[in-house]
Amino acid sequence: MAIVKAGGKPSLTVIDNRNGKQYELPIKHNSVLATDIKKIKAEPQPGDRAEDETSQGLRVYDPAYMNTAVIESRITYINGQDGILRYRGYPIEQLVKKSNFLETAYLLIYGELPTQSQYDSWQNEVLHHTFVHTDVEDMLKSFRYDSHPMGMLTSALATLGTFAPEANPSLQGQKLYTNAATGDVEALRTIDKQILRIIGKAPTLAAASYRMRQGRPFNRPAHGLSYTGNFLYLLDNLSGHEYTPHPVLERALDALFIIHADHEVNCSTATVLQVGSSLVDPYSVVASGCSALYGPSHGGASESAIRMLIEIGSPENVPAFMEKVEKRERVLVGFGHRVYKNVDPRSTAIRELAEEVFKITGRNQLLDTALTLAKYARESEFMRSRNLYPNVDFYSGLIYQAMGFPLDFYPVLFAVPRCVGWLAHWRQQMLNPSGVKIWRPRQIYLGEGEREYVDAASRKEKDKVGVFDAPVQVSHGGDSKRNRLATYKDEMGHTLRPKL
Numbered sequence: 001m002a003i004v005k006a007g008g009k010p011s012l013t014v015i016d017n018r019n020g021k022q023y024e025l026p027i028k029h030n031s032v033l034a035t036d037i038k039k040i041k042a043e044p045q046p047g048d049r050a051e052d053e054t055s056q057g058l059r060v061y062d063p064a065y066m067n068t069a070v071i072e073s074r075i076t077y078i079n080g081q082d083g084i085l086r087y088r089g090y091p092i093e094q095l096v097k098k099s100n101f102l103e104t105a106y107l108l109i110y111g112e113l114p115t116q117s118q119y120d121s122w123q124n125e126v127l128h129h130t131f132v133h134t135d136v137e138d139m140l141k142s143f144r145y146d147s148h149p150m151g152m153l154t155s156a157l158a159t160l161g162t163f164a165p166e167a168n169p170s171l172q173g174q175k176l177y178t179n180a181a182t183g184d185v186e187a188l189r190t191i192d193k194q195i196l197r198i199i200g201k202a203p204t205l206a207a208a209s210y211r212m213r214q215g216r217p218f219n220r221p222a223h224g225l226s227y228t229g230n231f232l233y234l235l236d237n238l239s240g241h242e243y244t245p246h247p248v249l250e251r252a253l254d255a256l257f258i259i260h261a262d263h264e265v266n267c268s269t270a271t272v273l274q275v276g277s278s279l280v281d282p283y284s285v286v287a288s289g290c291s292a293l294y295g296p297s298h299g300g301a302s303e304s305a306i307r308m309l310i311e312i313g314s315p316e317n318v319p320a321f322m323e324k325v326e327k328r329e330r331v332l333v334g335f336g337h338r339v340y341k342n343v344d345p346r347s348t349a350i351r352e353l354a355e356e357v358f359k360i361t362g363r364n365q366l367l368d369t370a371l372t373l374a375k376y377a378r379e380s381e382f383m384r385s386r387n388l389y390p391n392v393d394f395y396s397g398l399i400y401q402a403m404g405f406p407l408d409f410y411p412v413l414f415a416v417p418r419c420v421g422w423l424a425h426w427r428q429q430m431l432n433p434s435g436v437k438i439w440r441p442r443q444i445y446l447g448e449g450e451r452e453y454v455d456a457a458s459r460k461e462k463d464k465v466g467v468f469d470a471p472v473q474v475s476h477g478g479d480s481k482r483n484r485l486a487t488y489k490d491e492m493g494h495t496l497r498p499k500l
């Protein structure tokens with residue numbers, strides 16, 4: 001392969017050594033098109049399987065998207081090498097210091113910082129949409145008292161969609177949103193109304209999931225508070241009047257919301273875009289984003305990081321834990337990042353916040369353990385050689401804990417602001433002038449070739465059966481000993497005898 005500049009246009013010359021053919025692939029924005037790679041075709045080679053489909057063109061194999069750009073975007077820029085994060089060109093550090101969450105949300109979704117009057121009307125509209133239908137409250141009340149709040153939030157966001165049939169492309173026509181790309185104002189209005197509804201209602205639903213855990217009645221949104229102030233009110237107000245959250249905590253939560261609002265095409269945003277490409281409604285889209293965020297490798301990491309610190313306990317246990325990490329028996333949660341291989345700029349911004357919060361709440365008991373762990377990790381050859389540094393989740397968990405949030409609420413505190421990033425990406429996707437193509441990756445098929453169906457009587461077990469080749473025996477949680485000893489007939493009339 002060689003990169004040349006033919007006629008001033010950068011391109012990549014590829015020689016297919018299977019047949020000597022040469023191809024010239026244009027390079028734009030330092031990328032080649034995967035569909036240009038598909039033009040590289042050859043006759044099946046010795047060793048190729050029919051399922052390799054060699055004559056249909058070369059495929060790009062990129063498990064876990066290690067080097068695949070899937071969108072053109074104008075929203076967020078990350079440079080993992082130099083530790084840069086910018087929303088619409090503005091460095092995250094400046095936004096954390098000077099902006100507020102709703103202003104940053106406007107910036108992310110609409111591309112520019114709002115003027116004062118744009119901001120006022122945006123804030124009014126978002127806060128106007130914080131109320132949820134009482135039937136949604138009833139739905140939340142049907143959860144078990146100990147349900148994980150992230151499960152409740154995910155379900156509640158999907159449920160919201162059932163209250164907005166006018167916003168459902170399955171009912172209104174599949175171009176309901178994509179018509180906006182040609183300037184159809186009605187379609188744009190439909191997009192922006194759902195954006196307001198989701199951003200407005202996300203804290204109300206999140207707070208309801210929190211109150212459910214405590215058996216407390218849900219609060220109705222308050223007037224006259226900021227977005228995060230209202231969120232704290234919804235979470236914490238009991239029966240007092242004129243509830244005002246502590247300004248430092250309100251500001252810290254607002255700053256954490258800015259930091260978490262977007263992060264380019266991360267796992268949950270890729271999920272949002274994947275699901276959005278099917279043209280489903282935006283409530284289903286953000287619910288799928290929540291599901292992706294819930295995982296311990298993504299938004300669940302701040303919760304897991306604190307659980308890990310609690311398990312380590314005091315600082316003197318850190319060396320023993322680090323030994324386990326270096327033997328690869330444990331993962332150091334809150335360290336490492338797919339993109340940031342030097343410093344996570346969010347973790348730098350968050351460290352200052354942590355100090356401000358601790359001045360109000362008192363020092364987090366786990367802080368010394370965390371700092372000792374960070375020191376050991378810095379000095380560890382294992383960690384250094386793999387570019388594993390503290391990420392945002394390492395410090396955010398410490399702040400959430402100092403502020404008294406329960407562990408399983410941390411991913412919710414991430415999901416609420418991330419709705420903004422998801423919706424910014426979803427809106428950009430719907431407004432793509434070339435339309436929305438459904439996302440459909442390829443695979444490399446390694447399974448059996450074609451074979452004839454075998455009747456049950458002629459089937460034989462394989463000689464060597466591994467644990468993966470058949471279902472393992474599962475236990476039935478509800479089975480009592482008395483049940484197991486009883487004799488009864490099942491619905492099909494088969495007699496079941498005691499399993500002794």
Ligand SMILES: CC(C)(COP(=O)(O)OP(=O)(O)OC[C@H]1O[C@@H](n2cnc3c(N)ncnc32)[C@H](O)[C@@H]1OP(=O)(O)O)[C@@H](O)C(=O)NCCC(=O)NCCS
Pocket residue numbers: 296297298301325330331332333334335336337338339386388391392393
């Ligand atoms: C974030 C994360 C999923 C990124 O994964 P990734 O880019 O796919 O990185 P890899 O899994 O390829 O890791 C590269 C190497 O570092 C090791 N590694 C990565 N993160 C590690 C961690 N937190 N602790 C210990 N080892 C880690 C891997 O075992 C691997 O080692 P190897 O090359 O010897 O096999 C990963 O670093 C992780 O699981 N971190 C902990 C969870 C977390 O904090 N997530 C929040 C992210 S904001």
